[in-house]
């Protein structure tokens with residue numbers, strides 16, 4: 001059995017929905033279909049999820065929501081019209097959205113999640129109808145009915161493990177196709193909760209693990225996972241044919257947008273291979289993500305990069321003798337609710353790399369004061385405007401001289417390395433550079449490892 005997930009661009013309009021139906025009906029093993037909310041139809045378009053967030057925020061601010069609501073309904077109405085589905089479909093969607101908007105706004109996160117989930121929920125309902133009009137035996141299954149239980153971290157929820165047997169019971173052995181909305185589930189208290197953004201990938205992976213699928217097919221709008229972001233290195237042509245779960249997780253966490261980093265975990269635990277494929281070119285084999293692969297010596301699988309990092313640099317003579325220095329520094333961040341990404345250190349200094357967006361100016365001032373007061377350093381420097389570049393590959397573990405190759409390439413491109421860190425798994429190397437050097441750095445590393 002195969003579980004297939006289709007991303008927002010695959011549900012963006014009627015033409016794309018037709019492709020989903022063709023793909024699924026072409027293979028009798030494709031039995032569970034997870035869908036995202038309609039995404040962008042072109043570069044200037046807005047995703048339905050973003051419109052839903054806008055609509056919820058307008059409601060919370062006491063503003064009129066009618067214009068935004070009309071835009072959301074319009075997206076579904078276009079699909080209904082172009083697929084010749086009954087008009088009642090749109091009336092039901094409108095009612096659903098109005099019911100959600102009229103819900104309790106006292107808990108903002110809960111209200112927001114209820115609205116956000118409407119994107120996937122209504123997409124699954126309309127896609128199920130579209131399958132039925134093609135004569136397929138397809139039913140919409142709600143995450144509530146299937147027992148998809150999540151923690152109550154609204155907007156950032158995680159699966160409760162007790163969901164697995166419930167999901168297996170609800171989905172295994174069914175006749176016909178299941179059309180399941182991605183991105184959300186329910187808390188034990190019965191409220192809607194969503195995964196982080198892009199979380200329909202997580203739903204697909206969970207369902208694949210629950211039913212012990214032979215493969216989890218993740219359909220998106222690229223032929224495969226590319227070793228580097230084609231927007232930064234346009235000459236990249238060849239995609240990755242096979243990579244390991246660890247490589248995918250490292251790369252997606254470090255900026256590869258094609259697959260959600262948290263979606264790797266359920267598939268790993270159940271040892272389900274993941275196949276990233278293109279809805280627009282279903283004949284392409286895509287990228288297989290598997291437990292192990294034969295890593296050729298020196299094999300770098302990909303280079304990821306992301307912008308928007310901040311570096312907290314703390315310097316103190318004889319830091320090496322001060323037991324608990326690192327813990328106290330991290331505790332300050334923990335008490336501010338800031339999580340860190342990397343922590344390269346030297347004898348007398350330590351850097352903590354965090355994401356800019358989790359670190360407001362006010363928070364920065366409090367952290368600086370506490371470091372100065374509690375840790376009595378010689379120097380604290382907090383600098384924004386960093387990019388991180390990650391070189392990832394199982395082959396790094398086996399090969400001598402990989403860091404030298406990377407640093408030589410960066411130096412030849414005149415990129416100053418601000419920080420360096422090798423992941424303990426030894427399948428990744430991190431380089432911190434100034435944001436303005438990001439593209440140059442990625443191109444230089446691509447040239448060194450793939451040129």
Ligand code: ASP
Nearest residue numbers: 036037049197198199200
């Ligand atoms: N629709 C949600 C988002 O835009 C989830 C997803 O597409 O996976 O984040």
